Amino acid sequence: MPCMAKPEFSCSVRVQYLPEQSHPPEGPYAFSYTVTIRNTGDITAQLVARHWVVTDANGDTEDVRGLAVVGHQPLLKPGEEFQYTSWTRIATMMGQMRGTYLCMTEEARPFDAAVPEFALVYPGALH
Secondary structure, three states: OOOOOOOOEEEEEEEEEOHHHOOOOOOOEEEEEEEEEEEOOOOOEEEEEEEEEEEEOOOOEEEEEEEOEOOEOOEEOOOOEEEEEEEEEEOOOEEEEEEEEEEEEOOOOEEEEEEEEEEEEOHHHOO
16 A cells, blocks of 8 residues: 655744733733744645634633635645744733644645644733
């Protein structure tokens, strides 16, 4: 039986606090996040949609779903990467985000690419 080609994307995130979009101490607090998506598999695949779960320190959760990322549905060959920056707001000084990208191979086989949970932290929150 022949070996099946494996689709796989890996994701990493950098976060930055946005003071000009934030209103401490009452909130909200704004953060930009830059995601790097890399095709670590051995076949070409496309990012089609996103699902984010944003949670603040009160446990309030927002589900964000949609097609594309910042208007793009990048098609990535093995070894290629795509980077984009977006932003979010939360009501509290600290929170976290995690996500999943729905991806599709050229043969129309769907797979998920997980974005590991990352922290959203107002710089003045930690002493």
